[in-house]
Amino acid sequence: MHDVGTVDEPRWRGRAEAVSSLFRTHHRRLVGLASLLVDDQGTAEDVVQEAFAGLYRRWWQLHDPHAAVAYLNRAVVNGGRDQLRHGRRATASLLRMTPRSEALPSAEHDAVEHEEADRMWQAITALPPRQRQVIVLRYYLDQSEAEIADTLGVSRGSVKRHASRGLAALARCLEAAP
Amino acid sequence: MTTSDLERRLTTVLHQHAENAMNRTHTDEQLQTLLVDTERDARRRRRGWIAGGLVAAAAAIVLIAWGPDLGSNQAETVTPAQVDTPTEVATGFLDAYASFDSDRVVSYLAEGSSRDEWLRDIRWNEAVGFRFLLDRCTKESSSPTGTVVRCAYDFYALRSDELGRGPFSDNVFTLTVQDGKIVAADQGLEFMSNGFSAQMWEPFAAWVAEAHPDDAAEMYADWPEQTMEATSDTSLELWDQNLREYVETEKQPS
Numbered sequence: 001m002h003d004v005g006t007v008d009e010p011r012w013r014g015r016a017e018a019v020s021s022l023f024r025t026h027h028r029r030l031v032g033l034a035s036l037l038v039d040d041q042g043t044a045e046d047v048v049q050e051a052f053a054g055l056y057r058r059w060w061q062l063h064d065p066h067a068a069v070a071y072l073n074r075a076v077v078n079g080g081r082d083q084l085r086h087g088r089r090a091t092a093s094l095l096r097m098t099p100r101s102e103a104l105p106s107a108e109h110d111a112v113e114h115e116e117a118d119r120m121w122q123a124i125t126a127l128p129p130r131q132r133q134v135i136v137l138r139y140y141l142d143q144s145e146a147e148i149a150d151t152l153g154v155s156r157g158s159v160k161r162h163a164s165r166g167l168a169a170l171a172r173c174l175e176a177a178p
Numbered sequence: 179m180t181t182s183d184l185e186r187r188l189t190t191v192l193h194q195h196a197e198n199a200m201n202r203t204h205t206d207e208q209l210q211t212l213l214v215d216t217e218r219d220a221r222r223r224r225r226g227w228i229a230g231g232l233v234a235a236a237a238a239i240v241l242i243a244w245g246p247d248l249g250s251n252q253a254e255t256v257t258p259a260q261v262d263t264p265t266e267v268a269t270g271f272l273d274a275y276a277s278f279d280s281d282r283v284v285s286y287l288a289e290g291s292s293r294d295e296w297l298r299d300i301r302w303n304e305a306v307g308f309r310f311l312l313d314r315c316t317k318e319s320s321s322p323t324g325t326v327v328r329c330a331y332d333f334y335a336l337r338s339d340e341l342g343r344g345p346f347s348d349n350v351f352t353l354t355v356q357d358g359k360i361v362a363a364d365q366g367l368e369f370m371s372n373g374f375s376a377q378m379w380e381p382f383a384a385w386v387a388e389a390h391p392d393d394a395a396e397m398y399a400d401w402p403e404q405t406m407e408a409t410s411d412t413s414l415e416l417w418d419q420n421l422r423e424y425v426e427t428e429k430q431p432s
Contacts, residue, residue, distance in 0.1 A: 016216070020209060027205045035199030036192055044199055049212055056216050057403055059384075120191040139185065140192040171184055 019056050022068055027052075030076050036136045037080025039125055044080075051075035077137070077151060081129045116174075123173035131166035134159055264325035264355035265315050271360050272329055272351060276310035278303065288359035298409045305414040306407075306421055309334040311345055324356035336378045340425045346374040385427070386420050393420055 027048060034044035051072050058071070124132060130152075137143045137151060145163075149156045267286065274282035278300050284293055313330040320326070329352075332345035339345075348371065354362035369375045383404040386394045393416045395401045399408040407417065 016213065019216075020213065023209045023212065024205060027208060028200045028203060031203045032196030032200040036196055041199055041202055045203060045208060049208065049215075052212050053216060056212075116187070117191050117194065120187060121195060124188075124191070135188070136192060139189045140196060167181065167184060167188075170188065171179060171181075174179060174184070 016056075019052060019059065022055070022072070023052055026069065026072060030072060033073075033136070033140070034076050034080055036124075036140055037077065037133065047076055047079040050079055074151060077133060081133060119174060120170070123170045126173065127166050127169055131162045131169065134162040135166045135170075138163055263317075264320075265317050265327050267355045267358055267360070268327035268329055268351075268353040269312075269315050271353065272310070272312065272315075272331075275300065276308075276312075286360050288356065288361045291360070301414055302407055302409050302417065305418040306335060307337040307339075309339055309345075318352070324354040324361050327353050327355060329353065333374075335374065336382055337421050337425045338374075338378045341428055343377045344374070346372040346377075348372050382421070382424055385424050389423075389427075390416075390420055 030048045030051065031044055034047040035041065038044050038047060054075055055068055055071055059068075124135065127135065133152060134148055137148045138145075143151065145156045145159045148159045152159070271283065271286040274286065275296075280297050280300050283296055283300060287293060287296065311332040311334075313332065315327050315329040318326040318328045328350055330348075330350050332347040333349065334344045334346070346369070348368045352364045353360055367374075369379065383394075383398075386397065387402075387404065394404070396410070397408055397413050397416050397420070398404045399406045401408075407413070
């Protein structure tokens with residue numbers, strides 16, 4: 001489970017300062033999460049920016065400051081899904097997992113690993129949005145079924161079905177690869 | 179490939195991809211972008227708060243300490259010999275506005291002015307305990323459309339004086355006077371730079387949203403944004419009531 005940090009900033013300091021503090025603590029982590037839910041870096045950063053802008057607008061509604069981090073997590077997950085639903089998918093990052101300089105075939109073993117990783121990533125991006133969300137929350141954030149259900153606002157049974165179908169789809173894609 | 183093997187590879191790929199994205203982003207640059215965008219948005223919204231009454235919000239605020247300050251600061255602009263000059267009209271208008279004297283405010287307004295908005299804002303200013311501290315009024319320029327008078331002022335608001343916060347400075351009213359009447363008004367309210375937003379507006383907004391969320395929904399015209407007051411009768415009662423409670427709460431030792 002990723003550390004989501006704590007929020008000890010008194011509201012008295014003002015929301016701009018408090019939100020800035022949260023940004024410095026959580027931005028990088030959230031960009032990483034968003035990058036798994038959308039298909040390009042720019043869109044991932046946009047999703048995170050919108051999440052923080054939403055937090056800024058709703059700051060006074062957060063009765064518990066710790067709810068800010070939960071809000072950001074949900075906003076990024078839901079924002080990523082919205083991006084995919086609206087078809088704003090980029091193709092630039094679909095074929096490669098790592099920067100080109102790190103993916104040079106310096107060794108045959110590395111090349112094979114990169115190819116497998118690329119195939120896996122392509123298969124992930126081909127999943128329906130809900131399956132992709134469940135897979136990311138389960139295998140990246142290490143969330144339990146109950147936590148995923150809470151994050152997505154769905155039943156545990158639904159989480160189980162999406163996870164199962166997602167894994168099956170990934171397995172089929174990898175086995176079909178030459 | 180077994181399920182556990184698939185899960186292991188999947189976990190590795192997800193972490194690699196996320197790590198690459200994290201390494202490519204620039205948090206400081208992104209934060210600057212966020213702050214610029216939110217500040218621009220807040221300025222636009224708060225401008226609506228100010229313009230809603232033409233100047234009203236701050237103007238009404240100001241006036242209680244007006245008289246004593248005039249003597250020391252306005253010698254160059256307001257003297258008995260200048261009665262009925264544009265500067266005197268502007269001063270009289272702001273004095274009426276700060277004293278919540280609706281009839282006198284209306285008497286200064288040119289035909290066609292949005293009197294209802296002025297009266298509404300006066301009522302809100304009174305409900306939230308605005309105090310307007312005039313520094314001085316100075317004739318700025320004259321043209322066929324009127325004489326422009328600028329009036330610098332400090333203010334207390336939202337009962338900040340009772341909490342020892344403020345006065346909040348660097349504000350300027352710009353009034354255009356023609357034929358002895360106010361034909362245009364604009365308020366410069368430096369609510370961000372002078373500390374009013376951070377010391378009063380935002381803390382009170384946070385408090386009322388938490389302590390009385392149902393009231394807050396009635397008190398702010400743009401709820402849940404909380405950048406613009408609502409001026410219905412119910413809202414005014416809630417502003418008055420909740421500000422008094424907020425002050426009492428803040429005064430209590432923590």
